[in-house]
Amino acid sequence: MNMLKIYGRSDSSNSAKVYWLLDEIGQTYDRIDCGGKFGGNDQPAYLAMNPNGKVPTVVDGDVVVWESNAILRYIASRHKAVSLWPEDAAGRAAIDMWMDWSATTLTPPLGRLRKALKAGEDFATAPVFAAFQLLDTHLEGSRYIAGNQFSIADIAAGANIHRWTLLLLEKPELKNIAAYHQRLLERPAFVSRIAQSLS
């Protein structure tokens, strides 16, 4: 098997998801610092791999994968991590729908809110509160996002969960999210890749 090459940076949430998964499954990889202060992601050689000029990008021999959630699925399939990404269609769908939900409904409004807070601009809390409220309700009685088993749906959402706890503004108390965050903090790979790496 080729050694995976990961272009990314540890303070990027989308890169951190990939490092977290690789640590969870005990796989080593070559890390190439890229993006942010490292630059390189606007260079023609990088853009030829990933025309978005974003990180992360994974190179596995001749295979190039970008979009962090697609990378999570690729790595979990490649290493047959079936407890995190099962092989049956229904099991996958239960995880996949929440991964897409994280990418489309949870991450973008939270990103906009964090950016506005940092810039001291007006911000919209309603879409962020609505998404976290929905997740809190969903987590009632479940240990993890796709049921009682930890999966790549949790890795896709985990950085957002952590950043919710760091948000310095008046926000609803969401007891299931708080308990879920504590559960994630029991995982060493979450602590090192997310809690200690992201602000």
Ligand SMILES: N[C@@H](CCC(=O)N[C@@H](CS)C(=O)NCC(=O)O)C(=O)O
């Ligand atoms: N939807 C993409 C988003 C990728 C993205 O926005 N990456 C950010 C870092 S989290 C980035 O590349 N920013 C520019 C940079 O790091 O130079 C994914 O999930 O991979």
